Amino acid sequence: MPRSLLGRMLLLTLLVVLLAQGLSSLIWLSQLRASQREGLVASARSLAHSMSASVSYFRSLPLAYRPLVLDQLRSMGGTRFFVSLNDRPLDMQVLPSTPRKEAVIAAVDEVLRQRLGEMRISVEFVSPQDLRIFNSGLKLDELPRSWAHYALTLEPVEPPVLVTQIRLAEGEWLYIASLLPEPYTTLEDEGLPRQQVLFIGFTGFFLLLFIGLLVHWQSRPLKRLALAAREMSLGADVAPVVEGGGSEVEEVARAFNAMRERISRYLTERSQLFSAISHDLRTPITRLRLRVELLEDEQVQAKFGRDLDELEMLVKGALQCVKDTDIHENIEAIDLNQVLECLVEPYLASGRVTIRGHAEAAYPGKPLALRRCIGNLIDNALKYGERAHLRIIDGEDSFVLHVDDEGPGVPAQQLEQVFEPHFRLAGKQQGYGLGLGIARNIAHSHGGEVSLRNLREGGLRVTLSLPRYLD
Known part of the structure; x- marks a missing residue:
């Protein structure tokens, strides 16, 4: 912990700002992700409706026309889906499951089953590198760009591809590959936006700046008070402290000034008292010493002399102690x-x-x-x-x-x-x-x-x- 009041206030303010901004950011981020999830599910359902319309269209075509229509779609390019007909479902490496992917798969599967009835349907996400197009195992890069690249690539992001395989008849599987629309292409949970992080940083900086200036402004009277207290403890003649700052600081300064006045008055009275004691004690000791000199018995005279010497030594010692420790000097x-x-x-x-x-x-x-x-x-x-x-x-x-x-x-x-x-x-x-x-x-x-x-x-x-x- 910092020792200064300014350092402690800044540290406490920083902790409070981080805690408040962190909690508010977590709440905001959870709400943002919930709204994004709703939009993602709505986009997935819309995509599934388009798929079901395409499936219904292919089911309505005679068997001989279906390959011709696919060839025309590939030569046109720029379609939303890549569609092919295979004699069996393609086996590909599925991407690991995440909450967003599970939500999309569930929404697409639900819409397709509602619109197409009881059919064998497979919905899964596949990486563009592992994507297979035909029964022969052709990859995306091995096809002409006009066939699939406009629909299935978003370079250099390379988002996951939603692959839907539907059994139309025995030995005939309709293969549909598509990408989710923006901004749900990558399906990754987004963290705090850069603008939000910058906002938190600027807010914390200006708050710490203003708190630091405020504490510095309010602590100046305390520093003056500490300096005056130190000088007074060394015996210097200290002027009254200016009573300023907050009400609490002003009250402390007022109490210090009152204490300073009482101590000054006490020191003056003590100096006068010891001066009087010095004068009053030396006079009777001197008088007693003269009377001792008049005694005829030398033994009694010696005894009184020793007692007076000891008494004089004690008086001089006490006065010297006061004199040596009560030195009025400037610092x-x-x-x-x-x-x-x-x-x-x-x-x-x-x-x-x-x-x-x-x-x-x-x-x-x-x-x-x-x-x-x-x-x-x-x-x-x-x-x-x-x-x-x-x-x-x-x-x-x-x-x-x-x-x-x-x-x-x-x-x-x-x-x-x-x-x-x-x-x-x-x-x-x-x-x-x-x-x-x-x-x-x-x-x-x-x-x-x-x-x-x-x-x-x-x-x-x-x-x-x-x-x-x-x-």
């Missing part, structure tokens, strides 16, 4: 190769950092945020794994960065816990424990992900995946 094309070169350049000389691969194209995102995200991953690898080995895999759909270290790795049950704020592994007390969490939040804001995996040969692999959105 722009970022040269990730340049960002990585700047980050790893201080460590290349010592060999602590290696890098393989390169980004194929610029990435649309927040420059400072992505720099901080990748920097946190590299710093984390150097801090806990001594060395960092970077590998870039860039494709049409995503940018992937693997950061491998040479440390002890992370216990499998704690691979997700390390992303939680202030979580540190046993024995690892450096920093605030916010680096990986901040990196993942920045990746999420770009629609990406940060994942961890212990390597089989030792060390930890941190993978940053960033999708490449197409506008």
